[in-house]
Ligand SMILES: CC(=O)SCCNC(=O)CCNC(=O)[C@H](O)C(C)(C)COP(=O)(O)OP(=O)(O)OC[C@H]1O[C@@H](n2cnc3c(N)ncnc32)[C@H](O)[C@@H]1OP(=O)(O)O
């Protein structure tokens with residue numbers, strides 16, 4: 384059975400101390416709950432609750448209407464919805480049905496805008512826990528998520544360690560590195576300096592489309608790799624006939640409009656049609672703020688109470704969340720005797736490999752859910768040598784050194 388619903392979990396106090404009088408959580412569930420088979424899936428930065436295909440959802444269409452992990456979750460897929468009761472909830476602060484900046488503030492009758500409380504990954508976890516309580520799910524068979532959704536998984540393990548049997552943190556890390564923090568900062572600045580942003584109170588008027596477009600383009604570059612960009616675009620010219628707008632100045636017309644620029648323009652256009660600029664600010668701030676060790680002595684200390692099994696999955700072409708960061712996380716687990724395996728996927732797709740390579744992501748996930756880390760397709764890096772970082776950094780650090 385598939386359910387698509389919104390539950391009201393009542394007044395909610397965020398970890399910042401600020402509250403909303405009523406928090407709504409939009410979620411989808413797939414399969415039948417038998418008391419022990421619930422799997423929570425945590426979506427990435429701009430994802431929604433629509434993780435698996437639904438007959439009524441127009442899943443043949445492109446864009447956000449299409450299930451974002453339809454080749455991984457569903458009947459007969461790696462996360463098999465004929466065996467598991469899968470729940471995916473849109474997180475607070477996002478814009479796909481759960482309460483966020485674009486929602487109406489019941490106290491004023493206007494959209495919250497930037498009066499919406501600051502949101503953290505911890506608030507997502509607490510809201511997911513409240514949703515699961517509401518729909519009658521106690522302990523989870525598993526919690527699985529990619530990218531900032533993988534951080535959300537780690538937060539489950541430190542916040543509710545007794546509530547989870549198996550966990551998979553995919554293409555994620557204990558915290559974002561300074562290079563990615565820097566890029567997120569510039570992306571947010573693009574939004575907040577758009578004259579149409581208007582302090583975050585733009586609803587009903589012109590929206591900060593240009594700022595959001597630039598922000599997504601910066602983000603999108605982080606999700607690709609040098610190899611995937613070389614393969615997709617090279618330095619090829621897209622041809623002037625594909626330019627959506629006239630060149631910005633006469634001199635620009637002399638130079639090629641490249642495939643890579645055309646791609647980023649196209650992706651930005653698609654994105655601004657589907658996402659809210661304030662939500663982008665809130666979601667990226669939550670990701671940037673996450674630090675597994677915050678409030679603890681160390682990452683190991685934060686995760687020490689978890690007695691289940693954790694699969695850490697990383698991708699060789701991902702420089703947003705690197706293999707080395709995943710290895711550091713796995714080492715922290717080993718330090719404190721948390722059962723862990725770090726499974727590295729060879730891929731030159733970049734960060735978004737977890738979305739576009741289901742054939743590589745599926746088998747270890749399927750095994751984890753069925754038999755745990757003993758699963759035959761799960762490998763572990765313990766005793767393996769991990770290459771030095773920077774192989775996928777967009778700019779070599781030596782460029783800036785004296
Ligand atoms: C939990 C979640 O993550 S939900 C959100 C998932 N979705 C997103 O992240 C949205 C952003 N998109 C992406 O990150 C990626 O497109 C993915 C990961 C979803 C899919 O990646 P891929 O299958 O490799 O597709 P790719 O990135 O090449 O994009 C293909 C699109 O770009 C277009 N495109 C490709 N090259 C060019 C070009 N040179 N100029 C213009 N457009 C181009 C294609 O026509 C295609 O258009 P369509 O989407 O309308 O069919």
Ligand SMILES: N[C@@H](CCO)C(=O)O
Nearest residue numbers: 427428429430530606
């Ligand atoms: N491209 C995905 C992953 C980013 O972490 C998204 O936009 O959600």
